[in-house]
Amino acid sequence: MIISIASGKGGTGKTTIATNLAVSLDGNVQLLDCDVEEPNAHLFMRPDIEHRETVTTPVPEVDLERCDFCGACGELCQFSAITVIGKKVLTFPELCHSCKGCMMVCPQEAISEKDRELGILETGMSGSVEFVHGLLRIGEAMSPPLIERVKAQIKPGKVAIIDAPPGTSCPVIAALRGSDFTILVTEPTPFGLNDLKLAVGAVRILGIPFGLIINRSDVGDTRVSEYAAREGIPILMEIPDNRRIAEAYSRGVLMVEVMPEMKARFQNLYEKIKTSVSVSMDRALA
């Protein structure tokens, strides 16, 4: 089962939920940090990294001996990543989307693949939790292909917990697609509500069953719970604002370490999700 944690607004507690849920379940869990721009789960999980690899994407390299400067590559490329000017071919690897169109269209077979580094993929263990994350290279614009590589580490038969990036655009969609359930974490403030509505729109487009966790549930106002009631969105958990949780977070310490009683609540959260997923699967089969 794949459970993803998303939010719309940043800083609402996605990583807190993802990490604490992962360590509260007994074994057979993978935690995949798909916020490859700013991954933070490792700060709490402190995994022993066992495997590290550079993730790349193919971009064009032109053999000028073969090239006859016909310009077909530049005409096909929609991203201005390759262009022929007179007897010169300019490539802009950072604009390339790796569609391989230039390589396919070149009549001289003068274009081959070279690698552009997207970032790093690391895997390892944190206690009984299998940990995976990606680190986008500084200056790299495209995170979805790296997110896909993180998700490629998901093993069937495991509970895979995905920590998604904030927002609602392509990196979020890349992280959430294929999930069996999405937990949306929000806070009861006007910004939290506005961005929650956008996130709800995204999971609805993807057709993923979802529920809500309201973090710092006693700050702000009541508009988030009113919205959830109106939309029929289940509230899975509410976590009041708590100085001990905030301090532990600031030091990179898990909530369940300072408040062990929370572990049962995270196990309960998982049971609720399991029930909800099996109900929606039954519905899909019926």
Add this chain to the structure above:
Amino acid sequence: MKELTVISGKGGTGKTSLVASFAALAESKVLADADVDAADLHLILEPQVRHEEDFKGGRIARIDPETCIQCGECVNWCQFNAITPSLEVDKISCEGCGVCVHFCPVKAIELSQHACGKWYISDTRFGPMVHASLNIAEESSGLLVSLVRNQAKVLAEDRGLGTIIVDGPPGIGCPVIASITGSHAVLIVTEPTLSGLHDLERVGRLAEHFNIPTLSCINKWDINEDMSDQIAHYCAENKIELVGRIPYDTVVTRAMVAGKSVVEFSNGAVSKKIKGVWEKVRGILNELS
């Protein structure tokens, strides 16, 4: 004219609350919300839209079922798995690369551009604002960010306004790069947590990569004073100018609930600190060439 972009790396550190206060404090400015996929600044500034336009972003493939001979070749060419076995284009996966369009033997595919958001020029109680909304699950947020910034620049030039304040997105990827390239300075809003420091390091390196003068301020600094000192130390070592520490106070959330910027809502310690931060930032912007 000087452009300041406020970013954070980590989300939820208080970028938008700070920008809303800057909006109230700064003179002669244009405001721009470049966090196009989760824009919040409008909730405080309540813009009155004066001009609205569709944003036509990337293009995606469209297969004409009348012409298509179902050869299925396009499925193999597509590097993005965007054409399903039943020969339908998956709008979310399609990158608009045009490979299928070019190679289709019967020319049954075309790239079609669609409106994937809107952008606006508005008036607010603090002056003009350029903002946008990207439809959910759309791509091209970087393009829309560039458009918002360009429009803000045109507006500032037309009206002779000296400062552009940009509310940026979290992260370090495409929309952040689009928000900061060419900006006169960035201000990184961070928080005294291990995550805040980690994310400040990454986004700070991004600003350095693009050679942009970088300032930082620590929000809720008293949540963990040791961590704040570590952040201050990191900034000092890495040519990031620390322009202030803002204490934690529930007044920030109360102001947000009231739809006000903090400096409008209260005259307390937080507001005084924010005013101090703005004065420093203003001074630094004026000195930059």
